[in-house]
Amino acid sequence: MSDKTVAIQIKTNRGERYFYGFGKGGRVQTAWSLAGAKLFLAAQVPAVVINALKDKKKKFTIVEICDPTEPLLNERRIFTFALERKNARFEELRLVVDKGCIDEVRALLNQWDELDFGIPF
Incomplete structure (x- = not known):
């Protein structure tokens, strides 16, 4: 049904x-x-x-x-996923910075510039 x-x-x-x-x-x-x-x-x-x-x-x-909340839930899932990925990357960056590897930090930041998460911060 x-x-x-x-x-x-x-x-x-x-x-x-x-x-x-x-x-x-x-x-x-x-x-x-x-x-x-x-x-x-x-x-x-x-x-x-x-x-x-x-x-x-x-x-x-x-x-x-249509259920008006359905698209909002989908947008929320996308935003949450992107935010979790960004937080994981910041944690990765913190570990590299703590090691003192400047070249590795530069490589990570260059790699991240190529990615677009659609988050304004």
Whole structure:
């Protein structure tokens, strides 16, 4: 069973709107944005709603609603990984500096300049 959230997007002569429900006389009610839309689980979109929209000759699509936190979690993983790598490299540099090997320090710093972690510090 799918746990993805979906909404029904209806094409109107004034643009795309989102299904909200049925009003008096079975009229289709729509919302301007997803905030007012009726949301369904992908596996449980009622056939009654789909059939009623088809009977009324409405043009519609079922759109998947993304979880806004998912990209943020991915960005956090990338940032955490880059930060851990950078900290490991600083520890490596500290050990080399403690040994007093200036040529090795220069080689490490030159090597690191070629790498871009995407971190502003």
